[in-house]
Amino acid sequence: MLVRAYLRASTREQDATRAKADLVRFANERDLRIAATYVENESGASLARPELFRLLSDCHPGDMLLVEQVDRLSRLNASDWERLKSEIQRIGVRVVALDLPTSWNQIAISEGDDIQRRMLDAVNGMMLDMLAALARKDYEDRRRRQRQGIEKAKGEGLYKGRPEDRERNTAIMQMLAKGQSWSAIVKATGCSRATLSKLAKRVKEGVKAKVAE
Template identity: 65%
Template sequence: MFIRAYLRASTSEQDASRARGALDVFAAERGLRIAARYMENESGAKLDRPELFRLLADSEPGDVLLVEQVDRLSRLSSADWIRLRAEIDAKQVRIVALDLPTSWGLATPVDDFSARMFAAVNSMMLDVLAAVARKDYEDRRRRQAEGTARAKAAGLYKGRPENKARNAAIATMLRDGRSWREIMDATGCSRTLLAKLTRDLKLGKSGVPE
């Protein structure tokens, strides 16, 4: 059994590694070692998350997918959550979340009966928390949209400012021939932002002198 930690942040400005310490402590308290960590800056409302699916591809039956909170794994719609759960179940991966105490028993070897009981309870609780996470996501999006509409109506909306220093550094790394994986690991940027900056660089819009 391998413990594979999944760390996710929603935007390129956020630190995907923020929860690493908490996951390390959780594992150490149980005498476990995290075999690999998978970090990405992608929305939990998207099913297309390369690092999450790389984790699943690397996993063997019985491995543990360790997350800080269930919403780090999913803010998906019901249909997409069912698809992700089917993928996880097909790989026979155990989901352990720090905010889901019923899952903690899956992180250590137990007898077959206990394992089945833990799995059954955990499956139900996962579905509940995934639904709650989705509702929280939709509520926040609705409130943000309402706030933006009010700000625009009042002539106060300016949009999110560009992180020019970070984007210039990324453009420089692209010019130096660094791989996307190296750049994402070094800067914490998302694949979507990196694709945009790569496209801008090709069009001469990077803001970095040739």
């Protein structure tokens, strides 16, 4: 059995490796060795997480996927969670989360004890479903409160939107001016294609202004 640690944060401004020490401590206390660590900054509400799926593709039946909290693994809607869970079950990966003590029992159980393993799988499957649903609800509640706050601020004339990252945007416009592809820029900077489209228009307008001069 190989232990593979998964660390995720939602944005590039957050430290995805924050919980690494906790995972290492948990493994050491149980005489486990973390064979590989997979880190990414992607939303838990999306299945577009290359590092998570690279982890799963590296796994063999019986390997352990170790996470700090279930919400690091999923803030997915019900259908996407079922897709991810089905892939985990297809491969035969054991999910162990620090915030799900029932999952810890999978570490000590012997391979030959099929009845106990099936019982644990049933209990952990139910608990994972419950925590994944709660994580999704928390995500949707926060998004709703955020929208309500923005609408209220707009109504009061106080909303000015997110401050522009001028340094990053200047660098992106320089990359666009040099002819770098959108895909390469998105990969290097993490900006959205919508932002990239706006900046591309600025670059074109700047070129037109220089020609007009």
